[in-house]
Amino acid sequence: MISEMLNKRIQEVNPSGIRKFFDIANQMENVISLGVGEPDFATPWHVRDEAIYSLEKKRTAYTANAGLWELRVEIANYLERRFHLEYDPKDQILVTVGGSEAIDLALRALINPGDEVIIPEPTYVSYRPAVIMAGGVPVAVPTYEEREFRLTAEDLVPHITPETKAVILCYPNNPTGAVMERADLEKIAKALAEHRLLVITDEIYSELVYGIEHVSMASLPGMYDRTLVINGFSKSFAMTGWRLGYAAGPRELLQAMTKIHQYTIMSAPTVSQYAAVEALRHGLPEVERMVQEYNRRRRVLVQGFRSMGLSCFEPKGAFYVFPRVRDLGMTSEEFCTNLLMEERVAVVPGSAFGESGEGFIRCSYAYSLESLQEALRRMARFVEKHAKER
């Protein structure tokens, strides 16, 4: 009976088709995994230490709804310093429970029933359900390996309708590691100029770029007033478990998001907010050290896949490599299931991130070099065997 009473939209959010594969993978032991989308590093000690100190000082109460004032000021300084974005900490920055909450708030604040939200794919798995749960209609736009999974105006524009409320950009991208450089963003900004819609840009991986500079969509001419920036501490400072992120953007939108946040969340975890102040003030050298390490691992994985004959474009951001496995004559889910069974290596089928991810696999390098090398050895054996069979 209860299942009939459930909200229709929630029922509509499909229990992921490949849930079965994930369940098997997660129950299996002695697996070498490249399947996890969070850092292997622990949060830098000085940040953990500051959190402990804040508890010792009895800082255990709620903070202001929008977040600790000191933290909002540090976020404003950081966005200005790193990405040339100017936001007033008074009413343009909201501290949230992870970037995840910011995504949900933005969509709930914007969407009226039937509004369309454009989602370039392959992409992070939360956007589509979040749009549906907010009453909107997700519109997938495929991106392609030939263009390193960058979004082009030609791919995007035909999907814009009078119903389109927003576009969700996620660069550096999970799962592909794709980035959008200034020239790429400029073309999108130009194409959007004549349309009345907002851009939600999830820049949670903005610190994890290799050999290029991260450019925020909000910093492009004409975009500031129509872009919501989402960022957080999970990936850059290895703080996934602290559940802390933020949104920055136009006042009216932030005001509406803060209203939802205030009535549903009250405020983000206080101890995490004190830790985040420390991270922004003194944590960037540690971030640099982690980025250097990720970069080395990234090169090892790309080279490893290429030398086993898999096509693999060079990802310049996040901590994922997205090699093509289609040529082996298996779907990405078949590839992953067989790889798990035959070699006990866990990677994620690209199809989990949208139809255009089919034929690829997501491999994370948030793992030690030794794990990466063992995984590559096993995968090379697997690929060689199945290439012969064909």
Next chain:
Amino acid sequence: MRQEILQILEGDSRLSAAQIAVMLDSTEEAVQAEISRLEEEGVIVCYHTLIDWEKAGRELVTAHIAVKVTPQRGSGFDQTALRIAEFPEVQAVFLVSGDFDLMVLVEGATIQDIARFVSTKLAVMDSVVSCTTHFVLKKFKQNGRLFGRNHSDERPNILL
């Protein structure tokens, strides 16, 4: 590239030039040439293995000895430091600032071994004024590595 090669080798000296070349987006030849230069120049002193001897079941006593020294005309502390360094039981010798002059790390099979070394070799040197021996009771961290804890990965196999 020099600094990066050194940093990588300090973390794991068994990585090959080919592997390091991939990590640094260079060529095996270039990395090998640089490593050879670093070895010739004595920048790379040796390839060392950090061992938790306690875990390996070998009794090993380590002591840090604070040594006060009368500096010598012409050579300062160097001559005494080098003479101390010659003893095979001495693992490290540092000239330090503060209340004493030389920090000497000594290893032996038993406390008696070290006591004997101090009383018969170290304390009797002409320029040595005094020795204070601190025995190591437990090692928590050495060469930047935490001892004793095998940090296990508690993340699931798959997480989107």
